[in-house]
Amino acid sequence: MSDRQYPIGKFSWPAAIGVADRTGYIDRISTAPARLRHAAEGLSTEQLDTPYREGGWTARQVIHHVPESHMNAYVRFKMALTEDRPVIKPYDEAAWAMLADVAVTPIATSLTLLEALHARWVITMRGIAEADWKRQFVHPALGPMTIESQIALYAWHGDHHVAHVLSVGSKCF
Numbered sequence: 174m175s176d177r178q179y180p181i182g183k184f185s186w187p188a189a190i191g192v193a194d195r196t197g198y199i200d201r202i203s204t205a206p207a208r209l210r211h212a213a214e215g216l217s218t219e220q221l222d223t224p225y226r227e228g229g230w231t232a233r234q235v236i237h238h239v240p241e242s243h244m245n246a247y248v249r250f251k252m253a254l255t256e257d258r259p260v261i262k263p264y265d266e267a268a269w270a271m272l273a274d275v276a277v278t279p280i281a282t283s284l285t286l287l288e289a290l291h292a293r294w295v296i297t298m299r300g301i302a303e304a305d306w307k308r309q310f311v312h313p314a315l316g317p318m319t320i321e322s323q324i325a326l327y328a329w330h331g332d333h334h335v336a337h338v339l340s341v342g343s344k345c346f
Contacts, residue, residue, distance in 0.1 A: 177226035180336035204332030
């Protein structure tokens, strides 16, 4: 792995997203919880508390971060589906990673949370009408974003963090 910060490469926004692309992104989001659980399986306490790179988060922080991030995405999707261009509230993910609960909550709790969350999120995504994929929310710093663009981001996000957790263990991505 040549780039430990971006082991699968940096995210790039797709120029266009078709139905087949959406299906692929949803499939990747659907399998992310199982892949993260597999990546974490058998990690020792020492490995969980090992940063995936110099100055990076520990595997434990990454495992807790993924459901936190994806919960925010799920809520943003629901808001965009039910409101007219809602302005979302960003959160400080680095500050969340430093909160005391991250150090003491068993990773199994976050892995189970991610599984349940993705079960609901995937059902939501598979039920979105064609026209609704273009619905937007507004990020205060980044501007308008479509639901459709976000599935590309979160498919990548899950893969990205699975690779981080794999890098502290002996498994390969």
